Amino acid sequence: MTIHNPSIAAQSHQSLGLIARLVKAGTPIAANWVWRITHNGFAMAGLGIVCLVALLISQEAVREPAEEQLLDFLQSRQETRLVETQTLAPEPNAADRASVASLSDLPEHQAMLTRWISRQYRVAAEPMAVLVAEAHVIGERMDIDPALLLAIMAVESRFNPFAQSPVGAQGLMQVLTRVHLDKFEDFGGKMAAFDPITNLRVGAMVLQECIRRAAGSVEGGLSYYVGAVTVDGSFYVKKVLRVYERMHKVLAPFDLPSYKRSLTLSSDKPALPAVSSPSAPVKPFSRPQTPTQSPNESTAGTQLQPNMEPPVHTQQTSSTLLAQQLPPVQ
Secondary structure, eight states: OOOOOHHHHHHHHHHHHHHHHHHHHHHHHHHHHHHHHHHSHHHHHHHHHHHHHHHHHTOHHHHHHHHHHHHHHHHHHHHHHHHHHSOOOOOTTGGGGSOOOOGGGSOHHHHHHHHHHHHHHTOOHHHHHHHHHHHHHHHHHHTOOHHHHHHHHHHHTTTOTTOBOTTOEETTTTEETTTSHHHHHTTTSGGGGGSHHHHHHHHHHHHHHHHHHTTTOHHHHHHHHHTOSSSOOHHHHHHHHHHHHHHHHHHTTSOOOHHHHOOOOSTTSOOOOSSOOTTSOOOOOOSOOOOOOOTTOOOTTOTTOSSOOOOHHHHHHHHHHHHHHSOOOO
C-alpha cells in the first residue's frame, strides 16, 4: 500500500524546479565564457601548440632525439656554470712547455749578447737565451756566423716567433713555408714553422742554400734570402749588416774564434767562410750586387717574395744533413 505525503512531494517539486532554473540560467553564462576564451587568437594558438606537442610526444621516433638534445643542452649549461664558478685547476708542470734557459747556464759571451738583445728588442732574456744558444750550435755545424742568424731574426721578425708577412713568410726567420715545405717535413710538418727552434734551423738551411747559390757571397746570399732577384736588395742587406755589426761590437771584448765574432765587414780584411762548401769559394764583402741568373731560371712571380725556392740539387741534401746533425726539438 502506497502512502502519499503532500508536503514531501511539494518539496521535491520545488527542488527540481530550482535545479532546472539554475541549469537554464548557467548554460548561457558557461557558453559565453568558453566562447570568450577560445575566441582569443593567442589562446587558440596556444591550444594548437599544446595539441601538436602532445602529438609529437606520442611518437617515439620524434621524442627520443628531442630528449637527447634537451639533455645535452642542460648538461652544457651545467658545465658552463661550473666553469664560471670554479677556478682553473693548478698545473705544476706547465713550465716544462716553455722554451727557456737561465743565463747562468750560457757561456759569458752568449749571456752578454742575450742581455743586449733583450734590452734592445724588449724581449725576455730567458727564452732569448735558448735562441742564442741554438744559433751558436747551428753556426758551428753549418759554418754560419751565429750573430748573422740572430741579425736576420732581428730584422725579419724582431724575435716574434708568430710573425707572418703578407706573402706568407712565417716565424722568427720569416721562412716562406709553402716554398720550403719539404724542409719542415723533417720536423713534423708546416706547423713547425711556429716552433722557434725549428724555424731557426730551417731558416739557416735556406740561408746556407742562398749563399751557395750566390757562389759563397754572404751579401748575395742575403739578397737571395729576401727574394731580391730582379730588384735591388741592398737596403735589406745593409739593414741586416748594421744589426750584425752592432752584435759584433758586443762580442768584441771576448777572445772568440773569428767566425763567431765577425764575418769581416771591411774590405781590407780577409773574408771568412760563411758556408762549408769546397765548390763554392767565399767572396769578401763588397757593395751588395744583385745576383745574376742563368737563362733557364725564371723570376716571374718571385721578385718580392722572401727566401725564394732554391735549386733542386741543394734542396735535396741540406735538410737531411741538418736533421742528422742537430738534436731533436724538445
